Amino acid sequence: MKRFDVENLRRFIIEVFEKMGCSPQDSLQAADILVRAELRGISSHGAMRLVEYVNLFKNKRVNVKPDIEVVNQTAGTALIDGGKGFGLIVAPKAMKLAIDKAKDVGTGWVSVRNSYHFGIAGYFAMMALEHDMIGIAMTNANPLVAPTYSMGPLLGTNPIAVAVPAGEEPSYVADFATAPIARGKLDQKYASGLQAPEGLLQDENGNPVTDPDILSKGGAIKTLGGDEEHGGHKGYCLTSIVDILSAVLPGANFGPLVVPTLGYLATDKATEDKGIGHFFGAIRIDAFQTAEEFKDYMDLWIRTFRNATPVEGQEAVLIPGDIERISELEKIKEGISLPDNVVKKLMSIAVELKISSRILE
Amino acid sequence: MKRFDVENLRRFIIEVFEKMGCSPQDSLQAADILVRAELRGISSHGAMRLVEYVNLFKNKRVNVKPDIEVVNQTAGTALIDGGKGFGLIVAPKAMKLAIDKAKDVGTGWVSVRNSYHFGIAGYFAMMALEHDMIGIAMTNANPLVAPTYSMGPLLGTNPIAVAVPAGEEPSYVADFATAPIARGKLDQKYASGLQAPEGLLQDENGNPVTDPDILSKGGAIKTLGGDEEHGGHKGYCLTSIVDILSAVLPGANFGPLVVPTLGYLATDKATEDKGIGHFFGAIRIDAFQTAEEFKDYMDLWIRTFRNATPVEGQEAVLIPGDIERISELEKIKEGISLPDNVVKKLMSIAVELKISSRILE
Numbered sequence: 001m002k003r004f005d006v007e008n009l010r011r012f013i014i015e016v017f018e019k020m021g022c023s024p025q026d027s028l029q030a031a032d033i034l035v036r037a038e039l040r041g042i043s044s045h046g047a048m049r050l051v052e053y054v055n056l057f058k059n060k061r062v063n064v065k066p067d068i069e070v071v072n073q074t075a076g077t078a079l080i081d082g083g084k085g086f087g088l089i090v091a092p093k094a095m096k097l098a099i100d101k102a103k104d105v106g107t108g109w110v111s112v113r114n115s116y117h118f119g120i121a122g123y124f125a126m127m128a129l130e131h132d133m134i135g136i137a138m139t140n141a142n143p144l145v146a147p148t149y150s151m152g153p154l155l156g157t158n159p160i161a162v163a164v165p166a167g168e169e170p171s172y173v174a175d176f177a178t179a180p181i182a183r184g185k186l187d188q189k190y191a192s193g194l195q196a197p198e199g200l201l202q203d204e205n206g207n208p209v210t211d212p213d214i215l216s217k218g219g220a221i222k223t224l225g226g227d228e229e230h231g232g233h234k235g236y237c238l239t240s241i242v243d244i245l246s247a248v249l250p251g252a253n254f255g256p257l258v259v260p261t262l263g264y265l266a267t268d269k270a271t272e273d274k275g276i277g278h279f280f281g282a283i284r285i286d287a288f289q290t291a292e293e294f295k296d297y298m299d300l301w302i303r304t305f306r307n308a309t310p311v312e313g314q315e316a317v318l319i320p321g322d323i324e325r326i327s328e329l330e331k332i333k334e335g336i337s338l339p340d341n342v343v344k345k346l347m348s349i350a351v352e353l354k355i356s357s358r359i360l361e
Numbered sequence: 362m363k364r365f366d367v368e369n370l371r372r373f374i375i376e377v378f379e380k381m382g383c384s385p386q387d388s389l390q391a392a393d394i395l396v397r398a399e400l401r402g403i404s405s406h407g408a409m410r411l412v413e414y415v416n417l418f419k420n421k422r423v424n425v426k427p428d429i430e431v432v433n434q435t436a437g438t439a440l441i442d443g444g445k446g447f448g449l450i451v452a453p454k455a456m457k458l459a460i461d462k463a464k465d466v467g468t469g470w471v472s473v474r475n476s477y478h479f480g481i482a483g484y485f486a487m488m489a490l491e492h493d494m495i496g497i498a499m500t501n502a503n504p505l506v507a508p509t510y511s512m513g514p515l516l517g518t519n520p521i522a523v524a525v526p527a528g529e530e531p532s533y534v535a536d537f538a539t540a541p542i543a544r545g546k547l548d549q550k551y552a553s554g555l556q557a558p559e560g561l562l563q564d565e566n567g568n569p570v571t572d573p574d575i576l577s578k579g580g581a582i583k584t585l586g587g588d589e590e591h592g593g594h595k596g597y598c599l600t601s602i603v604d605i606l607s608a609v610l611p612g613a614n615f616g617p618l619v620v621p622t623l624g625y626l627a628t629d630k631a632t633e634d635k636g637i638g639h640f641f642g643a644i645r646i647d648a649f650q651t652a653e654e655f656k657d658y659m660d661l662w663i664r665t666f667r668n669a670t671p672v673e674g675q676e677a678v679l680i681p682g683d684i685e686r687i688s689e690l691e692k693i694k695e696g697i698s699l700p701d702n703v704v705k706k707l708m709s710i711a712v713e714l715k716i717s718s719r720i721l722e
Contacts, residue, residue: 248525
């Protein structure tokens with residue numbers, strides 16, 4: 001592990017995007033999302049993802065100065081073509097448009113095609129908070145999840161984030177992959193020689209396994225809930241809804257047609273790359289109740305849940321976003337620690353893009 | 362089991378609502394939702410629920426001729442006060458308003474307070490289909506679900522329904538409780554002397570159990586995913602999002618403050634009854650792509666998933682809504698079968714409300 005000053009790490013990431021050819025403003029935006037992921041303790045979506053972004057650049061799949069176009073719009077909606085830009089650059093613009101539309105007609109909803117991995121969904125949902133709006137963000141992703149009864153993976157781990165403003169209490173921020181376990185967590189278990197929990201994985205024949213490396217061998221993550229008896233078909237509904245809203249609605253690549261960014265997933269060369277898709281929503285609180293009424297009531301919701309009796313061995317019932325908020329407060333003060341293998345990868349990116357690696361040393 | 366002609370059963374249910382004092386039009390609407398649930402094979406939300414509705418009436422908790430009021434609205438949103446009417450009467454009006462607003466500004470979103478159990482969420486989501494819109498419906502409910510780390514139940518089984526129009530393929534209709542197992546299924550297991558699957562239930566001390574009658578003894582259903590290791594905290598996020606959108610946003614009773622309709626749940630007499638709440642959305646397809654483009658692409662989505670290789674022992678990967686659609690086609694022809702204990706309950710309702718029980722005999 002190596003600890004970095006937040007602003008030094010941010011400057012390094014900005015330079016990576018600038019060296020690929022992104023504008024200074026876009027590079028700043030992209031770095032802000034990745035640093036925010038590190039601060040919030042979601043390191044699977046932080047600095048380590050630079051490798052994937054640089055690969056997209058090297059493989060000429062991404063347009064570093066994308067022509068981001070509003071293809072179609074109404075007073076409350078828009079369809080955006082991301083011009084094959086980094087999701088980190090396309091997504092904030094789309095969310096901003098959703099917020100602007102909500103100011104006019106109560107809610108705004110923007111779907112996006114021809115984009116790529118956008119980082120943590122929570123970043124975009126949280127953009128709504130300062131406007132006294134509920135923010136919603138979702139995206140589809142590399143196919144790794146097998147629907148109920150399916151032998152192979154057809155869906156992404158398709159995250160959803162919902163941010164809800166409160167009054168005296170900190171905001172409610174749910175930000176979760178709709179699959180029961182993240183790919184990053186499986187990688188961690190594999191690296192530590194541990195098995196995955198029972199009931200979450202299947203091999204290439206659909207048989208239950210606990211091998212955390214099964215995704216690279218044609219296996220799949222089961223849907224949230226696991227098998228049908230444990231409600232896995234509800235998880236299939238949830239993950240497929242995200243795929244439909246994020247990809248079918250805007251005309252991006254859906255489910256198994258997503259052109260993967262993971263080496264071990266096969267690409268059907270015949271598939272046209274329309275990128276992955278996102279779906280963003282902003283709901284203006286005072287279109288329903290006054291912001292004050294709502295925030296008071298949301299405070300009551302948060303306190304009711306936080307003060308509920310926990311099971312033995314746990315201190316309290318948590319509110320979605322608690323862990324990430326505490327992480328953020330700590331890391332702003334103490335800096336961001338990155339594992340040695342991630343630092344090593346950043347080093348080779350620095351060499352490749354001819355960036356000073358001084359802050360990494 | 363006793364089989365009923367669909368129209369005879371519908372007429373009986375209409376009469377139940379009329380005898381309680383509902384208008385002929387509202388009674389027709391309420392009966393249509395319950396009959397539709399029976400046709401779609403969701404009998405837990407069909408005729409057997411009349412007992413609960415009649416109880417709400419007898420306990421003077423429901424207003425049979427509610428003053429349904431639009432409290433606040435913008436071009437794309439509305440907050441409706443259901444006037445303590447049956448959800449079966451309030452909800453269709455709210456969904457219709459969402460659809461009307463979507464015609465104007467691309468999407469419409471309506472939240473509802475002071476309402477009660479609205480039947481199957483899918484009914485309302487499906488109202489959007491004939492308008493070439495995606496329909497969304499959700500509601501909160503009696504607290505039976507324990508959030509991650511919580512000793513007791515704080516959330517309802519809070520269903521979500523999403524209906525998506527297709528072209529040549531039948532529509533996609535996901536309609537699912539966000540809890541891993543429905544209360545009705547636990548009742549069935551209890552009646553048959555069976556245990557619930559491992560990992561779904563906890564007793565009043567938060568310990569894992571398989572006793573299907575545990576809810577009546579202070580126990581709870583775990584969130585979708587089960588424990589944290591299996592992603593249960595994601596299920597907590599999902600179910601709490603439904604609670605916030607359905608109840609906090611409109612100002613209905615949320616989570617543990619829902620005044621229960623189940624005898625074995627304790628009511629805090631101090632809690633003001635603002636009913637349960639719902640949230641409805643309608644998304645106009647052609648605000649994004651043309652309806653034709655979208656439906657062609659949705660057909661491709663459906664065929665891709667339906668034609669995916671199933672695991673051994675299963676015929677095919679199902680599309681959400683398949684089972685319910687097939688049930689509906691069969692039962693329209695063959696009639697609706699009700700178990701003897703449900704028929705007996707309908708009999709006593711007939712006696713109580715002085716309705717002819719001829720069709721039940």
